[in-house]
Amino acid sequence: MSGAEHVPVAGTTSVRRSRDVPLLVERARAGDPRAVARLITLVENGDALLPAVAAALAPYAGQAQVVGLTGSPGVGKSTTTNELVRALRAQGHRVGVLAVDPSSPFTGGAILGDRVRMQDHATDPGVYIRSMSSRGHLGGLAAATPQAVRVLEGAGCDVVLVETVGVGQAEVEVASLADTTLVLLAPGMGDAIQAVKAGILEIADVFVINKADRDGVDATVRDIQGMIALGERGPGQWRPQVVRSVAARGEGIDDIAAAIDKHRGWLVEHGELRRRQEARAAAEIEAIALGTLRARIGSLRDGTELTTLATRVAEGTTDPYTAAEELLAQLAR
Amino acid sequence: MSGAEHVPVAGTTSVRRSRDVPLLVERARAGDPRAVARLITLVENGDALLPAVAAALAPYAGQAQVVGLTGSPGVGKSTTTNELVRALRAQGHRVGVLAVDPSSPFTGGAILGDRVRMQDHATDPGVYIRSMSSRGHLGGLAAATPQAVRVLEGAGCDVVLVETVGVGQAEVEVASLADTTLVLLAPGMGDAIQAVKAGILEIADVFVINKADRDGVDATVRDIQGMIALGERGPGQWRPQVVRSVAARGEGIDDIAAAIDKHRGWLVEHGELRRRQEARAAAEIEAIALGTLRARIGSLRDGTELTTLATRVAEGTTDPYTAAEELLAQLAR
Numbered sequence: 334m335s336g337a338e339h340v341p342v343a344g345t346t347s348v349r350r351s352r353d354v355p356l357l358v359e360r361a362r363a364g365d366p367r368a369v370a371r372l373i374t375l376v377e378n379g380d381a382l383l384p385a386v387a388a389a390l391a392p393y394a395g396q397a398q399v400v401g402l403t404g405s406p407g408v409g410k411s412t413t414t415n416e417l418v419r420a421l422r423a424q425g426h427r428v429g430v431l432a433v434d435p436s437s438p439f440t441g442g443a444i445l446g447d448r449v450r451m452q453d454h455a456t457d458p459g460v461y462i463r464s465m466s467s468r469g470h471l472g473g474l475a476a477a478t479p480q481a482v483r484v485l486e487g488a489g490c491d492v493v494l495v496e497t498v499g500v501g502q503a504e505v506e507v508a509s510l511a512d513t514t515l516v517l518l519a520p521g522m523g524d525a526i527q528a529v530k531a532g533i534l535e536i537a538d539v540f541v542i543n544k545a546d547r548d549g550v551d552a553t554v555r556d557i558q559g560m561i562a563l564g565e566r567g568p569g570q571w572r573p574q575v576v577r578s579v580a581a582r583g584e585g586i587d588d589i590a591a592a593i594d595k596h597r598g599w600l601v602e603h604g605e606l607r608r609r610q611e612a613r614a615a616a617e618i619e620a621i622a623l624g625t626l627r628a629r630i631g632s633l634r635d636g637t638e639l640t641t642l643a644t645r646v647a648e649g650t651t652d653p654y655t656a657a658e659e660l661l662a663q664l665a666r
Numbered sequence: 667m668s669g670a671e672h673v674p675v676a677g678t679t680s681v682r683r684s685r686d687v688p689l690l691v692e693r694a695r696a697g698d699p700r701a702v703a704r705l706i707t708l709v710e711n712g713d714a715l716l717p718a719v720a721a722a723l724a725p726y727a728g729q730a731q732v733v734g735l736t737g738s739p740g741v742g743k744s745t746t747t748n749e750l751v752r753a754l755r756a757q758g759h760r761v762g763v764l765a766v767d768p769s770s771p772f773t774g775g776a777i778l779g780d781r782v783r784m785q786d787h788a789t790d791p792g793v794y795i796r797s798m799s800s801r802g803h804l805g806g807l808a809a810a811t812p813q814a815v816r817v818l819e820g821a822g823c824d825v826v827l828v829e830t831v832g833v834g835q836a837e838v839e840v841a842s843l844a845d846t847t848l849v850l851l852a853p854g855m856g857d858a859i860q861a862v863k864a865g866i867l868e869i870a871d872v873f874v875i876n877k878a879d880r881d882g883v884d885a886t887v888r889d890i891q892g893m894i895a896l897g898e899r900g901p902g903q904w905r906p907q908v909v910r911s912v913a914a915r916g917e918g919i920d921d922i923a924a925a926i927d928k929h930r931g932w933l934v935e936h937g938e939l940r941r942r943q944e945a946r947a948a949a950e951i952e953a954i955a956l957g958t959l960r961a962r963i964g965s966l967r968d969g970t971e972l973t974t975l976a977t978r979v980a981e982g983t984t985d986p987y988t989a990a991e992e993l994l995a996q997l998a999r
Contacts, residue, residue: 387985394982480986607980614986615976619963621990622997626959630952643948647940649727652720653813653947657954664955 351385358389361488369461372484376477377465379624387480390487395610397429397486400593401511403497408517409543413580413589414496420590421492422459429485429493432464433478461485476620479510479613510613512606513596515589517541518557520549534564537573539592545577545585571599629664638663684718691722694821702794705817709810710798712957716813723816728943730762730819733926734844736830741852742876746913746922747829751793753923754825762818762826765797766811794818809953812843812946843946845939846929848922850874851890853882867897870906872925878910878918904932962997971996 360368375382402417404410414430421428465481478495485493495511516537540557542550554575561573574592578585600606633639642656693701708715735750737743747763754761798814811828818826828844849870873890875883887908894906907925911918933939966972975989 384985384987387987391979391985392982395980476986610980611973611976614979614989615972617986618972618975618979618989618993621986622963622993623956623960625990625994626963627956630955630959639948639951640944642951643944646724646947646951647728647943649725652717652724653809653950653954654717654720656947656951657958660951660955661958 349382351382354382354385355389358386358487361484362393364458364489366461369484369488370463372487373463373465373481376480376484379477383480387483390483393487394483394614395486395607397482397490397493398513398597399482399493399495399511399613401495401497401514402517403514404517404541404543408519409580410496410517413517413541413543413578413586414494416580416583416586417494417589418460419583420586422457424590426492427459427490429461429482429488429490430463430496431478431481431485431493432462432496433466433474461488461490474506476617476624479617506616510616512600512609513538513593515539515541515593517543518553519544520547520553534560534573538571538596539589540573540575541585541589542575542577543580546579546582550577569603571596571605630660633660633663682715684715687715687718688722691719691820694817695726697791697822699794702817702821703796705820706796706798706814709813709817712810720813720816723820726820727816727947728819728940730815730823730826731846731930732815732826732828732844732946734828734830734847735850736847737850737874737876741850742913743829743850746850746874746876746911746919747827749913749916749919750827750922752916753919755790755792757923759825760792760823762794762815762821762823763796763829764811764814764818764826765795765829766799766807794821794823807839809950809957812950839949843949845933845942846871846926848872848874848926850876851886852877853880853886867893867906871904871929872922873906873908874918874922875908875910876913879912879915883910902936904929904938963993966993966996 357368357371361372372386374380375386380386402410402414411432414432418428418430463481465477482493482495514536516539518540520542540561542553542557544550554577557575561575565572574595576585576588576592578589580586597606600609639660642651642659645651646653646656690701690704694705705719707713708719713719735743735747744765747765751761751763796814798810815826815828847869849872851873853875873894875886875890877883887910890908894908898905907928909918909921909925911922913919930939933942972993975984975992978984979986979989
């Protein structure tokens with residue numbers, strides 16, 4: 334890689350035809366950050382070239398360790414990611430960071446998409462940092478994220494950190510696609526309850542209690558450990574680790590890295606790594622297939638068929654199930 | 667209605683065949699709260715009887731005014747809903763309340779589903795209150811919520827309040843299905859920024875600044891009014907109202923009710939009410955159609971086809987787009 338790619342909003346490399354894609358992928362593999370940026374932009378926009386991109390990247394599948402980070406706003410995800418990148422770089426890893434921002438369904442863009450973040454690594458050629466929304470992507474985050482991971486894998490990153498904003502269902506789904514999932518909490522935020530609600534407990538491999546210099550940290554750790562005990566997955570299952578950190582001061586970062594390594598070792602030892610990679614691939618295939626079907630339905634949205642059906646449902650002369658059946662019949666024609 | 671239906675977890679009326687559905691709907695129309703509860707449970711569970719339920723309810727479409735309430739946890743949604751119900755009852759309305767809780771994707775249930783809430787109205791026969799999750803519902807919240815609204819419409823409610831927890835994308839979608847959407851904010855919660863992020867600005871017809879006795883309320887009102895000015899929708903468009911309240915003390919509730927009435931009047935005057943009802947019907951039809959397709963794909967999840975494809979993608983011998991195409995071809999067979 335010739336230089337860090339810092340949150341480019343649009344690629345600068347023009348690629349318009351499928352036959353140009355293999356060259357673009359070759360350039361990304363050779364370390365051209367503009368080629369990497371362009372490929373991720375294609376992913377983000379759900380570009381028509383994506384099938385060609387996916388085909389060109391296929392041989393490099395599974396070469397990166399994918400680490401998910403999630404947690405409520407304000408727990409210190411960006412700071413923790415920043416420090417983790419530093420630690421992984423010190424270990425000699427090439428690191429990709431995807432900050433996934435489920436974009437507004439209405440404004441069509443990620444508010445945080447062009448934020449300037451993690452300036453510390455802006456000049457490090459071994460780090461790619463990219464904020465990404467799923468605007469326009471047919472399969473949503475569930476398809477866009479693994480595809481962006483593939484790009485970074487293809488570009489030679491051996492660790493990819495996927496940071497998701499928030500703890501909603503979409504974020505949980507994205508985080509659950511990682512090999513190792515970190516859930517960040519902070520003392521006194523009522524996060525333990527929120528975590529249960531969002532299904533976070535089930536996906537966390539490592540709980541990071543950040544801002545551990547705050548009051549109430551012991552209670553938070555106790556709550557989490559209680560939840561882990563309640564959700565005990567039985568012998569032969571991974572027991573989620575709990576790590577304390579103060580990321581803003583760089584404290585506990587090595588412990589987080591060690592917990593990730595430990596989980597990685599467990600995955601390999603138990604044949605779970607390949608299982609997770611396959612589960613991720615299955616989710617990606619399903620998301621793409623569903624996105625294709627959604628696009629077919631969406632293509633009817635501006636047509637007279639759906640409008641006519643909706644009018645009939647609104648006036649009470651038919652019901653939505655009958656209308657949906659008619660819509661699907663229309664689709665099959 | 668013979669009595670308030672207070673958050674029943676499961677219906678007590680056994681209905682197993684399509685031909686029993688018309689009788690159940692008849693009983694709901696006659697005011698039997700157990701019949702209403704049973705119908706909403708069918709909706710919630712995505713029951714196989716739903717097409718029959720939808721057909722029986724179709725003639726009563728569009729008879730209720732649908733008011734959405736959304737906002738971050740802690741802004742006082744339940745309290746505000748409670749007070750609004752009191753005000754609407756005083757005006758002689760029959761009121762239905764749906765507290766929609768996007769359930770955990772993993773635990774399969776709404777944590778808040780059996781909470782005891784709004785005790786004030788538990789003995790009022792003109793009020794139905796129901797917490798609802800979308801567990802098991804194929805079309806998700808986008809389909810389940812309008813269907814539950816149809817049940818309450820059928821049961822004679824002329825106002826249905828739909829309260830959603832949180833401000834994620836799913837909640838935004840649900841709220842946007844209302845005739846009138848209230849977005850609740852509280853001073854000093856950084857909600858203005860969050861509102862923009864979640865696309866709330868675009869869907870709010872009325873902003874309620876609750877807890878308006880707190881410090882910072884003027885700044886919050888100013889922020890929101892600035893955002894409204896920025897997002898000005900042009901002449902002939904509705905300009906979102908901003909109302910202050912202290913719901914816990916019953917203050918400002920009449921102003922909220924007045925703002926709802928004003929918006930209702932505007933909708934009718936501009937022919938927008940029918941347009942919104944049709945948009946809601948279109949979204950419902952699409953969600954049901956998509957749910958059907960998702961179920962067809964899901965039926966392949968445990969089969970060998972998707973597993974085989976996922977293995978090939980994980981090992982790099984094919985790419986996810988090609989795999990998705992093969993999956994869809996399989997589906998069409």
